[in-house]
Structure formats: C-alpha cells, structure tokens
Amino acid sequence: MLSRSSRRLVVSSPSIIIRRRISTTKVAQFESKNSILDKYKKPEEVESPSQLAADSTLPNIKQDLKTNPRQASSKGPFLSDNSIENDPTYKMSGWKQSIGQQVIKLFQIDMDKSRSGPVAGSVYFGECKRQGLYYPDEPLSDTAKFYYETLKLPQSFNQQFQISILHYWILSVRMRALPFKYGKDYQQKLVDRLFRDLELRMAQELKINSNRIIEGYLKDYHTQLLGSVLTYDEGLVTDDITLASALWRNVFNGNPNVDIRHIEALLVYVRSQLYVLSKMTDREFGFGKFKFVPPNQTVKPITKAQEQELIEKAKQEFATSDLPSQKSVLSLDE
Template identity: 70%
Template sequence: MLRLNKANIAHSARYLSSTPRVCFQYRNSILDKYKQETEQIDAPSQLAKESSLPIIEQDLKIKPRQARMKMPLLSDHKVESPGYELSGFAKTFGELFVKIFRIDMDITRSGSVAGSLYFAECKKQGLFYPNEPMSETAKFYYETLNLPKSFSQQVQITLLHYWILSVRMRALPFKYAREYQQKLVDRIFKDLELRMSNELGINSNRIIEGNLKDYHTQLLGSVLSYDEALVSDDITFASALWRNVFNGNPNVDIRHVEALLAYVRSQLYVLNKMTDREFGFGRFKFIPPNEVVKPISKSQEEQMRQKVKEEFEKMTLPSQKSVLSVDE
C-alpha cells in the first residue's frame, strides 16, 4: 500500500494555489526540465495551449448520445442540499446517541464525505450539458484538450478523479480506507445508472447493465494502469493517461498529455500535504487547471500543521470525534 508522506494543509487546497505562473521544482517527473530557480512552468491549461499542432478530430465511429434532460449534481434529498442543518432537537438527540452507543464517526462520516462531497468533486470535473455554458474545468477537457463531448468521456474523467482521491484514501488506516473507497465507488456507479436512464433516455435495463459492466472493467483497468504509473515514471504515466482519458487516440497532441499529467501531479501534491483528518472531514477540492500548485517550505508546513491542530482541538462534540491523525 502506498503511504503518503507526513504533512498537512490548512483549511483548503487554495493555500497552495496562486497566479497562473510560478516557480516549480519536481524530481523524477515531467517537470524535471524546470530545475533552475529561474525557470517557470505554466498552469496545465496554459501549458496545453502552447501547442501549435493542427487539431485532428477523433473518429468515434458513432455519434455520441447527448443528455436530453439535466439531473441535479447530487440528489434531491434534503440532506445534500446546500446549507442543510438538523434541527436543534435532532442535533441534541444525535450527539447523545453517538455518545451512548460509541459510534465510530470516522466510518459513519465516510458516507457523507466520500459518498457525497468527494463524489460531487469527481462528477463535476468533466460534467457538461448541451446548450449550457461549460465550467472552466470542463472547457479544459473539451475545448483545450479537444476530448470528445460524450457520456463515456465524462465517465473516464470521473474515473481519473476517483483514482486521484483513492491514492489518498488508501493512505488512511485500512478499515477507513476501505469504507471511503467503497462509498465513493458505489455512489459513482449508482449515479451513472440513473443518468443513463434519465438523462440519456436508455430504457433497456440490459443495455444499462451492460454499460455499467463495461465502465466497471474500465475502472479496474485504469486504476491498475495509474497505480503502475505512480510507482514508475512519467512516461508510464503519460501512456496510462493516453490510453484511458485520450482513448488511445493516435493523433493526440503530446503537449495535451503533458498538460494533463501536470494537472494530476498537482492534485497528488496537494493531497500529499493533507493530514488524514483533514481529508477524512472532506476538506479537499480539486485545483482548477488554470491555476498552479506552488510547493511549500518546511516552515510553511509546520505553520499549517499547527493551525490544523488548533482547529480540530476546538471540535469536541461526540459527532466530531475522530481517530484519524492530524500529523500525517
């Protein structure tokens, strides 16, 4: 199991995000060529735009089916509504229940964090609907990287972001890592089933089940290839991204693959600087591709670590209990 280094990050990943251009030093990665302090690297979206190669549209053989309606990002359940809060009585009763029965809140919390917050983070990165403005992240994939605007492409982007989160989840204590990963996978596939039925208008359960099996196979394959790449080198990583996200397109612009690789490395760097407890409480958000992750110093790490400890020391309610580390 991969174990991430000890460190943390303050309230959100924004601390590591800055202007579209900063000094960047990495070893054993695609960013090796920027070793000198005077060298700089662009944000992933800017990096991709530097290519001057002509765009060759990928032949998908068939015309992708587009959404005929729009489902909510999450569900219609009130619990997932923005700003939802329990009533005063429900809060008091819930805290008492947790205290009396000694509920393991880290397992309980995995549902709301991985199955809701992190699910939404994964889903919205490549989400788009016809005749609606795209988010900046969606523009990165469909306009800058020129990926096909299809449902299957959205799935591949979602699975990539699932894997990025799963790397950090697997660094949690085993029983919690398993819960977080399972909650996220279950929610992703339940959402895919609903979207195929409601948004794409597929009425055949047999077709939906067949597609879900295909997506599950793709998930297993992509996880294995990304895991291999993570412990290998950036050539292997670029190859895995090309096969999965770029659909093995022989006409792909290698500058685009490089940009996506820089984006993934940036997310992993931020996750590497988060403590178990911060991540377990849902504090991570993906850095947009038009921003650059700025490496931090040891003294900055120590400052953030202290702020995190002070914050969680104030969280004393039974429902806020956690055994997840604030040091790693």
C-alpha cells in the same frame, strides 16, 4: 442492475502514495521518480496545466469515434433531491442535533467509519463528477472547458466517465494512505456512488429504458474502472512516461493524433493534485476538506517550514471540535 458485489474495487497490490507512509503494519513509501514537476527548478517556472496546453500551436485533428455519442436529452439533479445533500444552507434543527449527539455518545459510534459515507459518497463524489460534467446547449464550466476545449477531448457520456475515473483514482491514492479499516470504506462509498449515479443518469438523462442494456453498460464501465486504476497505479510506482501512457490510453482514448503537449498538461495536473493531497493531514482529508485545484491554477512546492505551518493551522481548526459527532482518531500530524 449491476450487483453490489460486482462493483467492488479489489486492490491486490500494495497501497502506495506520494511521499506518505502507509497506515498499515507493513510500511511502504513511494518517492516520485522523474516526476514532471521536478523539471521546474524554480517556483516561478511552474505553469498551470491550462497554460501548458494552450502553449501548443499544433492544429487539432478531430478523433474519429466511429459512431456519434449519445447525448443527454434532459438534466438530472447534480447530487440528489435530498435537501440534506443538495441544499448547502440546510441545517438540522437543534433538538435533532442534540438527540443525534447523545446517541453517538451512548453507543460510542465510530464516527470516522460513519463519516466515510457522507464525505466519500457525497462530497468527494461531487468533486469527481463536476470536473468533466457538461450538458448539450449549456455553457461549459471552467474545468469542463479545460477538457473539451483546451485538451480537445470529445464531448460524450463515456468521456465524462473517464474523467470521473481519473479523479476517483487520484482520491483513492490518498484514501489508501488512511488507516486501512477507514480507507477501504472511503473507497467503497465513492465507487458505489459513482455507479449508482451512472445507473440513474443512463435511465433519466440518456433515456435508456432497458435494464438489461443499462446492466451491460455498467459491467463495461466497471471493467474500464479496474483497468484504468491498474494502469494509473503502474504509472504512479514507475515513472511519468508510464503514467502519461496510461492517461493517453484512457482519457485520450488512444488517439494517435493527440497533441503531446496536452498529455503533458494533464500529467502536470495529476501530479499537482497528488502533491496537494500528500500535504494534507489524514484528519483534514477524512473530513472532506480537499477540493481539486482548478487546471488554470498553479501548484508550487512548499518548504518543510510551510508544511509544518499548515499542520499547525489544521490542529487549531480542529481544536474546538469537541462534539461527539466531531470525534476522530485520524492523524493531524501526517
């Protein structure tokens, strides 16, 4: 089993995010350079990533993976068997809630820190996992169709992980804009859950019985994660050519016959997600309000007035959140 310390994602470079100030004493700010979204001068010109990819008429050349990918022979729970996490209708009994609120108030528990576990390690983990998830002989979800049918990516366990890494990185960009002591917890809880899930799925679904083999795969995946995050960060702080190159190497497996229109579609998808995240307040994001925009939907730029309207709506939503467990110091203004 991969040790906890070896799974930790260490980011030594400055934290950077699109059009957001970094919540540290040393302020940095990133303005997207030559962003692919900027080429659409009018909102009506913007196409969804799915439509962009579907516009291509080039013939598909299947990538030679050298070996046939190992496929899942069974299906495990999406999150877990725990009713609190897996049952959306679950509700804690009144007396348990009351005791919990009193404990939080009595010991002055920092709920923003405590909330990082269930939000990043469950809600946002689920968002990352579901995007490229598939099982043999089961219908593909709409998001999985985008990757495996529209973008023509190979259906493999490794490919699922590469898609999860991409979505982890998108979320980590926003997490790094939270106050540092909270942002690092959100990142760590998410990456820990990703690798715990990998470990379970390799044993339960791929039927790998050797702990030594599983540990070797986990180390390889950890290396892939670090390399991917580094290349995506480089693309974020430079230009879309560099980011597209990183997507080609990681998500498209360096396929020499890839359709460039497909890379453009995924690039638009990534930039769209980052744009939506840049318009969310810290409080909304910290409470798990973000969901990835489906690739068949279009993200259009909003005005300053519309952005302010979203902030006011967020303030109204949280105005009645006065229970001890709902307390937060995360900003509602940025």
